[in-house]
Amino acid sequence: MNINTSSSNKVNYNSFWQSINILITKPHVVNKRLWGCTILNRYYINNHNDCWENVLNNYKLTSVNKNHYLDIILEKVQFKIIECETEYEIIFVQLLPKSYHESNAFQIIYINKSETQVTFFDVTPEEMKQNLCPTFPYSFSLRDGLLILDSLSDKSSQSYQWLKSTVLPQVIKWSTEISSNQTHLCNESLTLVSNENYYTKYNDLKLKYGKEMVKIWPESTDPTKFVYEDVAIATYLLLLWQYDTKPQTFVDIGCGNGLLVYILTMEGHNGYGVDVRRRKIWDMYPDNIRLKKMTVTPSNIHIFSNVDWIIGNHSDELTPWIPVIAAQSCYNCNFFLLPCCAYNFDGTKYQRQNSSKSQYTEYLEYIKQLCESCGYDVKIDRLKIPSTKRICLIGKTRTYKENEYEKQINIIKHMISEQIGLSDKIDMNKDNETMEIKTRDSIEKVRNCTQLDKNVTESIINCISKYLLEGCDLESNWWKGKNIPLQELVNLIPHETLRALKSECGGLQTLLRNNHHIFEVQNGCVNLRYPRTIDEVKSHTRRKKDIDNLKMQVKKCWFYNNHPQGCPLSSAVCSFLHEKIV
Incomplete structure (x- = not known):
């Protein structure tokens, strides 16, 4: 059954092929089952008739031996391969699942530029029972400016509905957004390491270190993000270092939780980490x-x-100093830098100069230029990590000869002096008096309003609750008060009290959320919360261990003491204590 679906959006020829290239090389963007893909080979042929019928009739294979897989395809799909690029191309792709325990899938992708069409064939052996992509052929083509999906499938099938509702709109979106002259600092991921080796190594390290570390994670940060991010960065570095003749020595500056140091050390490399604060x-x-x-x-x-x-992995204030430290360490010292927050040499926040670019893009360009000024031939790559800031810079080779080392160090000193606004008094090889550089405090200040004076907190709670309860009818059902926009409540707070609140850097919303047993904040508006029963509190507690340690009916009930109608719950079921405050 041939099904045709098109879009009314007009698409031009160049943007069509650019969007198709994204679909081929980055299928994980639209297919959440995938980690990514590996392009195993590309072939160019003379014309459509050389291979099309063979592809169409032999798109299911039977061998699961990967080493012989390509030979079997070439045997079944007979065509004449030529060396130069043509309008007809066959791409052999391996799809890699996000779950390491699922089977891979294999596709043959046939590109026919003469007809502005690309067709996808699943060629995964049936024994592998792949569940990553549609098992039927489907194609995207451009006809009279319209992007069209064709498929040999039942229209009601889940795979077809996914192609129609997810893939087609995304390809159209790419086609309409892509500009032919658009440039990016880094377009591709993992360009400096093998994609397939990365996939295997990452999953091995994830099983070896990640799962256990998530279980025992003692920090307040999200372990599923921070653990697997460091596993991914360690994977990347280990692949960069795999061809070195000896284990690498390293220093992780601003090491934070130290997990990256732990993995690299356990994998046979010798190094250490430093940070301004010790972690649990x-x-x-x-x-x-x-x-x-x-x-x-x-x-x-x-x-x-x-x-x-x-x-320098998210090294914040030290980010611009990383290539400087590497440059002065020794002529053969390399660096890996993953910028996050934008800082200048003096520890102040970097200010964007060009409003046509994002601050992140402009800062990356600034750091790249700085690295080059330090004498490095800088390589840029995009990591596969759960972070929006995932572009890294790598300095492995110098742009000057070793006998020019001292001259280059003097150039770096002069550059830093100019940027900080100092005279040439920096000697990077001697202990000097500390310059006026902002560094992070060794003790992290609590900035969530919990350290606010209790009298200030109580005055704000009383002011807001009184305003929310204006007009309460004591004879009616228990009332949660008015639903008021947050900004309107801000205007109620005296200027001096707001100043004290802002000094804690949390703001009114943070204070209200900290008192969630009283207030409910949703969609920018505030009202009083309906009190919770003991059973409700227990049902919202995730772990049995926490339930066993819950202490209820210890703190006095705010509603019992302050609401004009009292607490709507009886003293037997309320999670707070019904006792008058003296």
Whole structure:
């Protein structure tokens, strides 16, 4: 059954092929079952008739031996391969599942530029029972400016509905958004390492370190993000280092939780991490994991010398200093830098200069230029990590000869002095008095309004609750009060009280959310919350261990003491204590 679906959006020829290239090389963007893909080979042929019937009639194979898989396809799909690029191309693709335990899938993709059409064939052996892509042929083509989906499938099938409702709209979106002259700092992911090797290594490390680390994670941060992100970064570095003749030495500056240091060390490399603050998890690592609490300043960066790699993974204020530290370490020192928050050399926030670019893009360009000024031939790559800031810069080779090393160091010193606004008084090889550089405090300040004076907190709660309860009818059903926009409540707070609140950096919304047993904040509006029963509190508690440790009916019920109608719950079921405050 041939089914045809089109869109009314007009698409031009170039943007069609650019969007199809995204679909082929980055199928995981639209297919959430996929981690990515590997293009195993590309073939160019003379004309459509050389292969089309063979592809169509032999798109199901029987061999699961990967080493012989390509030969079998070439045997079944007979065509004449030529060396130069033509309008007819066959791409052999391996689809990699997000779940490491699922079977891979294989596709043959036939590109026919003469007809502006691309067709996808599932050629996965039936024994592998793949569940990653449609098992029937389907194609996208451009006809009179319209993007059309053709399929040999039952219209009601789940796979066809996915192609129609998810894939087709996304391809159209790409086609209409892509500009032929659009440029990006980095368009592709994992360009400096093997995609297939990365996939295998990442999943091995994920099983080896990730799952157990998520279980025991003692920090307040989300382990599923931070653990697997560091596993991914470790995977990337290990693949970068795999061809070196000896284990690499490294320093992770701003190491945070130290997980990256832990994995790299356990995988056979020798290094340590430094950070301005000690983390709880540091005590859980083996004795051979070296982590140091110290503040890095321009006057002590010379201590990181004679190592193979300087690592800056979301190093914040130290980001612009990473290539400088690597440059002064020794001529053969490399760096890996993953910028996140934008900072200048003096620790102040980087201010965007060009409003036509995002701050992130402009900052990356600034850091790249800085790295080049330090004498590096900089490579840029995009990591596969759960973060929006995933573009990294790598410096492995210098743009000057070793006998020019001292001259280059002087150039770097002069550059820093100019950017900070100092005279040439920086000596990166000696201990100097600390310059006026902002560094992070070794003790992290609590900035969520919990340290606010209790009298200030109570005055704000009383002011807002009184306003919400204006006009309460004591004879009616229990009332949650008016539903008021947050900004209207801000205007009720005295200026001096707001100043004290803002000094805690949380703001009124944070204070109200901290008192969620009283207030409910939704869609920018506030009202009083209906009190919870003991059973409701228990049902919202996820872990049995926490339920066993719950202490209820200890704190006095705010509604019992402050609401004009009292608490709507009886003292037996209310999770707070019904006792008058003296």
